[in-house]
Amino acid sequence: MKRILILGGGFAGLKTAEELSKKIGSEHEITLVSPQRKFMFYPGLIRLALGETEVDELDFDLDDKLRKLKVRFIEGEVIHLLPEMKRVKVAGKDINGEICYDYLVIAMGRRLATEKIPGFFEHAHHFLSPKAALKFRKAVEDFQQGNIVLALAPDGRLPVPICEAAFALSRRFEDSPQSPTKITVVFPTSIEEVFGGANVAGELKEAFESHSIEVIERLKVSEVTSTDIIAFDGRSVPFDLLAMIPTFKGQARFEENGITDSGHFIEVDEFLRVKGIPDAYAAGDITSFKGPKLAHIAIGQAVVVADNLAKELAGEEPDQVYFHELSMIIDEGGNESIYLHYGVWDKTLYRLKKGKSWSYVKKIHDKFWQTWHKRTWRENSA
Secondary structure (H helix, E strand, O other): OOEEEEEOOOHHHHHHHHHHHHHHOOOOEEEEEEOOOEEEOHHHHHHHHOOOOOHHHOEEEHHHHHHHOOOEEEEOEEEEEEOOOOEEEEEOOOOEEEEEOOEEEEOOOOEEOHHHOOOHHHHOEOOOOHHHHHHHHHHHHHOOOEEEEEEEOOOOOOHHHHHHHHHHHHHHHOOOOOOOEEEEEEOOOOHHHHOOOOOOHHHHHHHHHHOOOEEEOOOOEEEEOOOEEEEOOOOEEEOOEEEEEOOEEOOHHHHHHOOEOOOOOEOEOOOOEEOOOOOEEEOOOOEOOOOOOOHHHHHHHHHHHHHHHHHHHOOOOOOOOOOOEEEEEEOOOOOOOEEEEEEOOOOEEEEEEEOHHHHHHHHHHHHHHHHHHHHHHHHHHO
16 A cells, blocks of 8 residues: 655645545545645635625535545645655644655645735735735725725736736726726736736737726836835836735745745646656646646646556556646626636647626636535535
């Protein structure tokens, strides 16, 4: 019996555990380590920030879910990776010590590097955690009039929530009896670059224009004051309410293992095997790939990892090659909603469509994913 250790309880970690459980059953031991007991449906946080859902609709208990899959759950923080001994040092509620493994999957996600922009913590909102989303929601409820700025920090890597927040806030304030509210969206590079090279700028700019939303491209925020965002080139944009997607970084703790790029994201080969250490894979936001960091990418990578790892456990060579592509819906809430399917590596635009139906599709997809996983763990705990 081999020991498979999965680090991370987000989309990539949970999906890897699910797929491996299906493929190998009880033949091998699967353990998942996460610093949080709760799984959070992060795509829903923008709806939480806008008052369209509540926290208890977006999370569920990992331990209950994993028990059904016959996967051991450990609540703890990864401190050090010791690949030469095939061990991971963990500290937390369930263990303070080392866990041995035969195969490793690193799926610990990205870190929000808010410290990269002076003044971010004091003056900017974001909506990438439940607490931050609820804080922004309260700020929106209290907002009276003025300039709302929604900005993507350099290397923010998550443009969709910025766009959707702009559209939702525009709808919220367009019929307001108060003084006009100006909404501005700021990108650090061109729209094309922000979306991994996909030429979606025309459709997106038309959607912004239909809502009277100003778009500023190629403004890299270097500092935030109480009244303005300041760019590296000296330009500034005033605000009365500011929300930003902060800079994304990987996990600095793995730098000592020599397996990360300059942003601390883990470098992998075409089979998603970690470069530099044996018997290890990586999946999700922690992998070193160009373009946005999205849930569907994490899930797709997890499926590849599980398939290749199952092949190795059966004594075969891994043969599932990962192909990096984007498939996303930018929900405008109406006829300007956009569906994009783009191959980042082959630079092929497979599909670009606009219409009200895509707004419905996104809501149905998100609801299905949440309902399915909540139902499975509730059935187990009943």
